[in-house]
Amino acid sequence: MAGSSVNPGKRHGIIALNRRRQWYGFLFVLPAFLFIFAFMLYPVVYSLYMSLHQYNYVFDPSPVFAGFDNYVKALKDPTFRRALENTIVFSFFYFVLVMAVSLVIALMLFHVRRFQSFFRTAIFMPIVVPVSLSALVFLWILQENYGLLNYLLRDVLGWTALARPWLNEGPTAMASIIGVSLWATIGFETILFLGGMQALSREMLEAAVVDGADGIRRIFYVILPNLKETYVITGIWAILHGLKVFVEPNVMTNGGPGNATLVVYQEVYYNAFNRFEMGYASAEAYILAILALAFSLLNMYVNRAKD
Amino acid sequence: MKSKWIDGFMYTVLGFASLFFITPLLYVVLTSFKTENEIFRVPQSLLPDALYTGNYEAIFKASNSFLRYFANSTIITVTGVFIVLVLSALAGYGFARLPFRGSGVMLAAILMTITIPLAVFLVPIYLMEDAWGILNTNLGLILPNVAVVLPFAIFIMRANYIGIPKELEEAALIDGCGIFRTWWNIMLPLVKNGSVIVIIHAFYNIWGEYTLAKSLATKPDAMPLTVGLTLFKGEVWAFGMLSSVIVLSMLPPIIIFLIFQKQLIEGISQGAVKG
Numbered sequence: 247m248a249g250s251s252v253n254p255g256k257r258h259g260i261i262a263l264n265r266r267r268q269w270y271g272f273l274f275v276l277p278a279f280l281f282i283f284a285f286m287l288y289p290v291v292y293s294l295y296m297s298l299h300q301y302n303y304v305f306d307p308s309p310v311f312a313g314f315d316n317y318v319k320a321l322k323d324p325t326f327r328r329a330l331e332n333t334i335v336f337s338f339f340y341f342v343l344v345m346a347v348s349l350v351i352a353l354m355l356f357h358v359r360r361f362q363s364f365f366r367t368a369i370f371m372p373i374v375v376p377v378s379l380s381a382l383v384f385l386w387i388l389q390e391n392y393g394l395l396n397y398l399l400r401d402v403l404g405w406t407a408l409a410r411p412w413l414n415e416g417p418t419a420m421a422s423i424i425g426v427s428l429w430a431t432i433g434f435e436t437i438l439f440l441g442g443m444q445a446l447s448r449e450m451l452e453a454a455v456v457d458g459a460d461g462i463r464r465i466f467y468v469i470l471p472n473l474k475e476t477y478v479i480t481g482i483w484a485i486l487h488g489l490k491v492f493v494e495p496n497v498m499t500n501g502g503p504g505n506a507t508l509v510v511y512q513e514v515y516y517n518a519f520n521r522f523e524m525g526y527a528s529a530e531a532y533i534l535a536i537l538a539l540a541f542s543l544l545n546m547y548v549n550r551a552k553d
Numbered sequence: 554m555k556s557k558w559i560d561g562f563m564y565t566v567l568g569f570a571s572l573f574f575i576t577p578l579l580y581v582v583l584t585s586f587k588t589e590n591e592i593f594r595v596p597q598s599l600l601p602d603a604l605y606t607g608n609y610e611a612i613f614k615a616s617n618s619f620l621r622y623f624a625n626s627t628i629i630t631v632t633g634v635f636i637v638l639v640l641s642a643l644a645g646y647g648f649a650r651l652p653f654r655g656s657g658v659m660l661a662a663i664l665m666t667i668t669i670p671l672a673v674f675l676v677p678i679y680l681m682e683d684a685w686g687i688l689n690t691n692l693g694l695i696l697p698n699v700a701v702v703l704p705f706a707i708f709i710m711r712a713n714y715i716g717i718p719k720e721l722e723e724a725a726l727i728d729g730c731g732i733f734r735t736w737w738n739i740m741l742p743l744v745k746n747g748s749v750i751v752i753i754h755a756f757y758n759i760w761g762e763y764t765l766a767k768s769l770a771t772k773p774d775a776m777p778l779t780v781g782l783t784l785f786k787g788e789v790w791a792f793g794m795l796s797s798v799i800v801l802s803m804l805p806p807i808i809i810f811l812i813f814q815k816q817l818i819e820g821i822s823q824g825a826v827k828g
Contacts (some may be wrong), residue, residue: 289678
């Protein structure tokens with residue numbers, strides 16, 4: 247078989263070889279593509295179809311076409327609107343905080359020389375811990391009577407007034423979930439920022455020092471204005487992460503108290519797998535996806551407009 | 554003078570940040586060696602009075618389902634990582650070096666899936682798996698997990714193949730080496746670095762995966778530990794036992810992190826994507 251590439255009619259041989267390479271390329275890609283097609287590409291389309299139908303998996307024999315009814319119903323439903331509102335509140339605070347804190351930590355890690363590996367190991371470690379397990383640990387840390395946080399506030403620092411049942415009140419429950427999400431992902435965003443800084447050219451950084459821009463000045467005049475691409479990447483990632491939040495509220499509060507921490511993702515999950523309203527849940531998921539797309543495009547646009 | 558002050562400030566802030574990130578992990582380890590009485594003592598002490606191992610012994614009692622969850626997670630993760638590695642090593646080469654009609658569109662479609670929230674896929678995957686009868690099985694979690702991790706893995710492998718000089722491959726082909734054998738004998742050994750990145754990322758994504766498992770494995774017997782352990786938080790807080798199983802569940806990803814930190818960071822900065 248290998249001998250066929252050594253062909254007396256050279257031109258013909260190259261064409262044959264080329265065709266065979268194309269054919270092989272297809273075969274190399276095919277198994278992976280089948281997986282992605284079956285579990286992602288096909289579901290995206292199927293989910294769109296589903297979202298335009300009324301379909302309760304337990305009661306309805308088959309999906310019935312309903313046009314945009316599910317979308318209209320969702321956008322009018324107070325529970326879904328509350329979930330949407332909570333998701334946007336979560337995303338906003340998460341986005342601002344994760345971007346600011348990660349950027350500051352990355353700048354510091356970029357600057358300091360000693361204890362680098364210790365700092366990095368400690369700050370990056372939460373990335374690899376399964377989020378649902380971190381959520382369980384924080385559930386205990388935030389526990390009113392036996393939790394670590396109230397112990398530190400009450401018994402170590404003496405700020406008794408600050409100790410409270412964190413997850414039993416709406417605002418502090420939301421703040422707790424944002425906090426856990428930050429704990430779990432700041433390391434990830436810090437790595438992205440650090441990568442952006444390390445990609446800056448050495449000459450540029452050294453020239454800045456020669457010009458007298460050292461320390462703080464170098465940060466504001468040289469490093470920060472040149473991280474544009476990194477802002478887009480970290481920004482999109484943070485927005486998507488915020489809109490997709492699910493594990494922390496699902497494990498820690500299950501949307502409560504009341505609906506104070508109910509997010510869209512949980513609404514989708516609840517309607518799909520507790521009520522089996524597959525059509526309605528799909529419409530809710532699509533609203534979330536459209537939101538994610540819109541915000542990512544906005545982020546890209548804003549960062550491009552700065553040029 | 555001034556910069557010394559700034560340095561001191563930075564070291565202090567980074568020190569506190571490190572403490573913030575490491576404390577919850579250390580705390581659960583310390584708690585796992587405390588007795589029930591110590592855990593519910595007010596005010597508590599951070600260090601356990603003595604190295605109590607009862608929480609770990611409790612894992613091996615017959616009524617404890619942790620070993621079941623752990624076995625499920627191990628099977629799902631090991632199989633999943635293996636399939637991801639093989640398929641991405643193949644597909645990455647195809648996309649990098651053997652372009653065919655439509656391969657560009659295919660690659661774009663694959664990479665596009667990364668930005669779509671998983672919520673959109675859940676209902677169709679559930680209906681499909683129910684029709685195939687693989688809900689509540691390990692297979693039912695392996696398949697979608699592989700699909701979710703694959704786009705990132707293909708992206709990494711493709712970039713690695715593109716970095717190899719073309720001459721090597723051409724020389725092999727001229728020597729009469731077939732396409733498949735060129736890939737296996739010559740190209741594959743050169744993308745070791747990419748493979749390690751793929752293995753690590755696939756490992757911790759699948760090991761830590763919660764959403765698919767929560768939707769597709771509703772019977773305790775089929776649950777991986779990310780979902781199974783949340784059942785331990787009941788009305789009664791047996792946090793001693795819970796903390797010991799959490800420690801054991803966090804250990805594999807943390808050990809891998811300590812060994813392969815460099816590759817983990819490389820993978821994140823190259824792909825900028827996480828399931």
